[in-house]
Amino acid sequence: MYLSRTIRKLTGRSRLTLFTRPLARTSPIIAIHRSYATAQLDLPALDRTWRQKWSEKQRLAQQRRPGVDVSTTPADHMYILSMFPYPSGTLHLGHLRVYTVADVVARYHKLRGRNVLLPMGWDAFGLPAENAAIERGIDPAVWTRDNIAHMKEQLELMNGAFDWSTELATCDPAFYKHTQKLFLLLHQEGLVTRQRAVVNWDPVDGTVLANEQVDSEGRSWRSGAKVEQRPLEQWFLRITAFKEALLRDLDELAKDDGWPERVVTMQKNWLGRTKGANYRFPLTVDGPRRRLDGLDELEIYTTRPETIFGVQFVAVSPDSRLVRELARFDPEIQDYLETVADGSPESDMRGYRIPYVQAHNPVGRAAPAFSHQAKPLPVFIAPYVRGDYETGAVMGVPAHDARDFAFWKRNSSSGDVKYAISPDPAGSCAVDMDEPYLGPGYMTELAGSYSRSRSDEVAESIVEQIQSETQMAEPRTKWKLRDWLISRQRYWGTPIPIVHCRRCGPQPVPDDQLPVELPKVDHHWADGRVGNPLESATDWVNTSCPKCRGPAKRDTDTMDTFVDSSWYYMRFADPRNRDGPISEAAARTRLPVDIYIGGVEHAILHLLYARFFYKAIMGTLYPKDVVANNGAGRVAESPHESSHEPFKRLITQGMVHGKTYLDPDSGRFLKPDEVDLSNASEPRVVASGKRPVVTYEKMSKSKHNGVDPTAFISKYGADATRAHILFQAPVADVLNWDDDKIAGISRWLRRVFDHVHMLAAAAAQDTSGGELIPFHGRAYFAKSEGEVNAMNEDEATRWEDGICVWRAVQESIASITASCDRVYSLNTVVSTLMTLTNVIIDKPDAPECVRRAATINLVRLLAPIAPAFAEECWSVLCPNEGMIFDETLPARWPVPDGSLALLKFNRVKCTVAVNGKRRCVVHIPAKPADVEGDGALEAWITEQILEAPEAREKLSTPENDIRKATKVFIMKGGRGVNYLMPKIS
Ligand SMILES: [Zn+2]
Incomplete structure (x- = not known):
């Protein structure tokens, strides 16, 4: 609300307040400010002027102080x-x-x-x-x-x-020399390893492909060949050695508004530490073969060990060793496997129960109290269990896992679900629940002595008990994080500084031979060849071993660009x-x-x-x-x-989204020349005359909604563009880019510019013009109540306007400083500056020294956002003070001067009416607390009004003698008083 009012005020056509209103009564400057009123504001020209001045300044500064400045603390x-x-x-x-x-x-x-x-x-x-x-x-x-x-x-x-x-x-090479040094430093520290890993191999072009070069159907971007997976020896950085520290320090980063919570959470999930347990489920077999060598139990990892009491089945992956073993002599399993072969999705809930294999819950053997858990469990083959996940087996807990629940409902004969955890603190089994209960809660009676305990608090004790009683459990912490594969079989990256010697193995390139520079392979590009040109650069590849001096070959991999960043x-x-x-x-x-x-x-x-x-x-x-x-x-x-x-x-x-026009008939994105924007608020499809659908979308060529920032800047100026960017959305939010909205920013800057020139003209009349006159708000506004009360109406009005302006300055300094520190709310800086501009310009009667000091502060506060514009305004206001952005001069950012407590006007502007007709406006003191009781306020206010000479003069006739009023209406806490007078016969 507050914001939109400000914007309307500023974006509505300027009333040119400055030049139509009478100026401060004591400054007879109307005659000269006209010459300034014609000063044109050419923002792109200001950009050029000030950029040149800054770069000259920077050049001189670097001559004085070359290199990195490490002198200050x-x-x-x-x-x-x-x-x-x-x-x-x-x-x-x-x-x-x-x-x-x-x-x-x-x-x-x-x-x-x-x-x-x-x-x-x-x-x-x-x-x-x-x-x-x-x-x-x-x-x-x-x-x-x-x-x-x-x-x-x-x-x-x-x-x-x-x-x-x-x-x-x-x-x-001057940079990647050090990337190579750092690689070798990590190598020396044992943080670089070489392991086999699969790569995308294009069999037609005979080259390794990056993931981005493989399309969604698994084909090469260039040859269209079906990409194969090939194992290759590759370099890894051991980021997993740092997993504990990487997780631990996220908590530090999250403190004090440091890192966004969302990012911290994403990193935690990526590191993926889970504290769980491994359970061993013994198997009994009663079928074609009595014994399965080495397969008499299944080791199963769970992240929720406390759900062991709710296990109703065991599921194994079609790729697991157990299934592969059984399939060898069980044709039914073979048939089933054929139906789920070739990558059936994880959502596939078709299961196959192995009729002659049963599993046993280890908790059933842990204590007599749990013997009801000793009942054998059915074993299913289930495609939703991935072969590469641990042992390829899961414990099925339908009550507390969504996929187990879906699988159980489809594949069990009874479908009954055993709840081991309940939201009810009394731990009652919620038997008729029709869905799994996924949250933490309270253990049910299935958990024996643990029932009614909080599920998240007893997980560790349960594992401990089963471990000590049966040795069939073990607490385990797991991480999702894997080591970082940095090898790329590409040319345009930092060469890996290793040579391979048949006798000595991989050897680091000696420090004095760094950088290992990329060889020129112009013929490769000229011939349009694919593949890694480093492999065919024989002069470069063939080298000598730094250790034995024998023949050796350079590593032809380059590093992932994430190493550089x-x-x-x-x-x-x-x-x-x-x-x-x-x-x-x-x-x-x-x-x-x-x-x-x-x-x-x-x-x-x-x-x-x-x-x-x-x-x-x-x-x-x-x-x-x-x-x-x-x-x-x-x-x-x-x-x-x-x-x-x-x-x-x-x-x-956040991202920047562009204005996008859709044809309402075809749903096609329209090109700029297919939309008639002659009336910006009423766009039309040129072909049909219909209204297009207007949305904001991620900018892309196919949506024809891109904006060229340089064209925009050269039209409106960099400063207005910067202010526009900040003003349109909070930093973290999506910015819906609308060219037209910059008009409000441009008008605001022009208002400031005109005002600055007018003040400068006023100052030119003054002998002290051009000097930065220090203005001390606390000293200036420290007037006693007596002094204020002694002011006449003109003085009181000017005083009040001065207070109003200076309070806006002090509040703006505090609020803008806080927003700049916070960063995310930079959009509010622009709106605060607009409001401050309004206050200064709308109070032309405020004392000249206050308006001038306020304007100087306004210019300083807007300098980070509109630096060239601010320099120009500053040079007009304070031509002898150097630049704003000059690090050799005292800091220019304003700080609150401690005057805020003084900036209360303890008088009220009171409009006096008689029989509804306005007679005069006077300042009266604010109502003291002790004025109470019937008629006391009316009597006090009347007395205060008549203190003012203007009121005494205007209300001197008998028909206006407010002391004789029959009724007194007091409005808005004394800001308006209406007296009803007795009828004069
Ligand atoms: Zn060697």
């Missing part, structure tokens, strides 16, 4: 980072949104006097470059460099304060270091990243890999926890225990 540093882009060649609105958020936050911290690092670089290795190379016959390096150059040009248009002196590209942020802290990835001093001063901003689609893999890398690298290079981290400050015993975390705060921003 870490507390003064802010490292703000947006996830670095893949150089696809074009900047899209999603990029622009994330870089705008990062830049606004960075500029805010700069204005607070902090030493901010806001770097930019390129995630430049990867498959698209290689595909483009094959299609166009050019070197991926050339394609990538061209794209980087183009995107950099586009990025520079957005008025970002990126520190280009730190720029890096992961495909640059796992450490690039460390390199930004020390980008020109030739000796190592990062020096201890730079790590100590600059790391970890304070605020990391990017899309939630990277919530799992990138962020988990980066956390692992940081723990492993920092824990190995600087094991004494030199880098401050989340205040934990403990010294890790081994790198695996490292509590280092790379990103203190994580901000996930």
Whole structure:
């Protein structure tokens, strides 16, 4: 509500308040401000002017202070980072949104006097470059460099304060030399292993394919051949060695608004720790063969050991060893297996009961009290049990598992369900329940001595008891996390710095031979060949063994690009270091990243890999926890225990959706030239004249709803575009992009601009014009009640307007500072600034010094969002004060001046009417608490009104003598009084 009112006020056609209203009575400036009124606001031109000035300033600063500044203390540093882009060649609105958020936050911290690092670089290795190379016959390096150059040009248009002196590209040998060093460091620490794993093999092209190159039908993107799975020796990073630390430190990250809860949960699920138990179920066989060698029991893992009392059957996978063994001499099983062969889905609930095999619940043997559980259990073959899951067997608990329930209802003769857990604290068996009960609850009488206990509290004791009585149970913790396969059989990545010697095995490339550079294979691209060109680059592959000097071959795999993105942020802290990835001093001063901003689609893999890398690298290079981290400050015993975390705060921003037009008849997405937008609020389909269906969708070529951010910026200016992006949606939400809505932002900026010029004109009349006159709100507004009460009407009005303006300033400073700290609510910064603008402009009678100080604060507060515009306004208001964004000058961000408590106007503006007719407006004191009782308030108010000379004058005639009124109506706490007078005969 509040917001929409503000917007309406600002986006409604400007009333040009400044030039039609009388200005402050004491400032006779109407004659000169006209020349300023014609000042044109050309936002794109301001962008160009100020970008040039900033870059000149940055050039000079770098001459004075080359390299990484590690002189100040870490507390003064802010490292703000947006996830670095893949150089696809074009900047899209999603990029622009994330870089705008990062830049606004960075500029805010700069204005607070902090030493901010806001770097930019390129995630430049990867498959698209290689595909483009094959299609166009050019070197991926050339394609990538061209794209980087183009995107950099586009990025520079957005008025970002990126520190280009730190720029890096992961495909640059100066960068990947250190990626290789880090690989070898992990290798040395035993964190790199070589194992067999399957790859996608294209038998026609004779090459390994990335998962993205295999379509949904399992065919190669290029040859169309059915892809095969082939085992290959590949490199793995042992992320599983860090699983405990990765899980443990998520709790730290979740604290104090650090990482979004959603991301923390996703990471926890990916790590996937479950505390469960292994149970052993003995089997008895009474069929074609009495004995099954080595198959007299089934080992079954469960994540809910307390449901052991509800087991009603055992199910085994068609691929399990037991089934394969039985099928050898049981034709019925063979028949059944044929019906479920070839990957039947997990939803397949057809089962086959093996008539002559029975299983026995271990709990039935644990204690006499559980002997009712000793009844043999049927054993089914069930396709929903996967062969690769543990032993390929599950304990079937229909009461507490949805799939077991569905299977049991379909395959058992009785279908009765035994509930071991109930929501009822009395533990009554809910026998007539028609569905499984999945939550925790209370044990039923099936659980004997455990009945009525909370199910989640007794799980461990149950396992312990069965273990000690029967040795048929064992507590087990399991993890879903697997080691990270980093080998890619591709060209465009960091070469793995290993040579293979037939005599010595895999050997690390010696440090002085790094980097292992990618060989030029121009003929490969020119011929449009597929496959990994490194394999055929014989000059490059053939080398000598660093150990025995005999002939050896280079490893032809390259690293997953996620390896590059796992450490690039460390390199930004020390980008020109030739000796190592990062020096201890730079790590100590600059790391970890304070605020990391990017899309939630990277919530799992990138962020988990980066956390692992940081723990492993920092824990190995600087094991004494030199880098401050989340205040934990403990010294890790081994790198695996490292509590280092790379990103203190994580901000996930939402996507940008584009306006999409659908033909109501065909449901087809319409192209821009198929929609008549001459009346923006009444779009029409050109062909039919009908109203198209308008929706907001993820931007894509097929939906014709993309927006070119650079075209938009050159039309409206970078600052208006930035404000528009922030204003339209909270940072974490989807932004529905609507070009037209920028009009409100442009009008707001023009209002501010006109107002600034008018104030400057007023100041020009003043001898002190151009100096930044310090205004002390607390001193200025500290007037005694007596002084205020002695004011005449004009003075009181001006005083009240001044209070109103300054209160808006103080409240805006507090609210905008909080929003910039929080980041997620940056959209409210724009609306707060709009409201503040209204208050300042709508109170032209406020004292000149207050309006000026208020406007200066407005300009400072909007500087992070609209930096060029703010610099321009600042240069007009305070031409002798240098730039706003100049780190050598005192910090420009305003802080509350402690005046808020003073900013209450203790007088009420009271409209006095007689017989309903307005006579005058006077200020009266606010009602004291002791004015009470019949007629007391009326008498007091009348007395106060008559204190004002204006009232005495206007109400002097006998027919207006309010002291003689027959009735007094007091409205709105004294803001209006109506006197009914006796009829004069
Ligand atoms: Zn050798």
